[in-house]
Amino acid sequence: MEQRTEVAIIGAGFAGMYLLHRLRGLGVPARILEAGGGVGGTWYWNRYPGARCDIESIQYSYQFDAELQQQWEWSERYATQPEILKYAEHVADRHDLRQDIQFNTRIRSATHDEAASEWTLIDQDGGVTTARFCVMATGLSIGSQLAAYPGAGELCRADLSHRPMAA
Numbered sequence: 001m002e003q004r005t006e007v008a009i010i011g012a013g014f015a016g017m018y019l020l021h022r023l024r025g026l027g028v029p030a031r032i033l034e035a036g037g038g039v040g041g042t043w044y045w046n047r048y049p050g051a052r053c054d055i056e057s058i059q060y061s062y063q064f065d066a067e068l069q070q071q072w073e074w075s076e077r078y079a080t081q082p083e084i085l086k087y088a089e090h091v092a093d094r095h096d097l098r099q100d101i102q103f104n105t106r107i108r109s110a111t112h113d114e115a116a117s118e119w120t121l122i123d124q125d126g127g128v129t130t131a132r133f134c135v136m137a138t139g140l141s142i143g144s145q146l147a148a149y150p151g152a153g154e155l156c157r158a159d160l161s162h163r164p165m166a167a
């Protein structure tokens with residue numbers, strides 16, 4: 001399968017979702033390619049007990065949608081992972097983002113052809129996306145990291161089982 005877009009965004013976390021929304025507003029065709037099966041990035045992958053944000057929920061909200069800012073009520077001062085994921089899903093629904101997000105698509109390579117001024121991205125199934133611009137909205141923590149002291153691996157392994165492996 002081969003497809004073309006103006007801006008290919010890798011990652012449907014908070015950054016990728018916002019970028020898609022902004023580009024749409026500017027009339028620029030864009031498409032997100034996301035390894036996971038849903039939006040939310042960090043909050044899609046990290047489902048271990050007790051996961052929550054460490055800044056106040058009200059600060060951990062998109063600022064671009066004033067109406068949503070007024071409507072959305074966080075149930076706790078420091079929201080838990082399920083609630084933040086629900087929020088991300090709500091934003092995706094509200095702004096109809098999913099129609100331009102391709103889930104379960106892990107990009108394995110991104111190559112730039114300077115002469116043609118074009119990126120070619122290839123996913124895990126050999127699917128090809130070409131784009132004039134490529135934005136890596138891949139976050140800070142895409143690979144599983146096990147602490148390097150004896151026994152730490154066993155402690156961490158269960159918690160990290162949902163995390164994506166590095167491309």
Ligand SMILES: Cc1cc2nc3c(=O)[nH]c(=O)nc-3n(C[C@H](O)[C@H](O)[C@H](O)COP(=O)(O)OP(=O)(O)OC[C@H]3O[C@@H](n4cnc5c(N)ncnc54)[C@H](O)[C@@H]3O)c2cc1C
Pocket residue numbers: 010011012013014015016033034035036040041042043044046051052053054055060105106107108137138139140141142164167
């Ligand atoms: C437990 C926890 C608590 C946190 N609390 C806070 C907080 O309180 N305040 C704060 O500011 N930040 C916090 N963070 C940091 C958090 O990661 C960021 O706030 C934010 O969610 C990052 O969003 P992002 O869109 O940049 O990246 P991410 O949410 O990491 O999204 C990146 C996306 O890119 C996708 N991706 C990566 N590589 C590929 C590939 N090759 N192909 C396709 N898709 C790919 C991933 O699947 C993922 O969905 C916390 C993180 C964790 C884990």
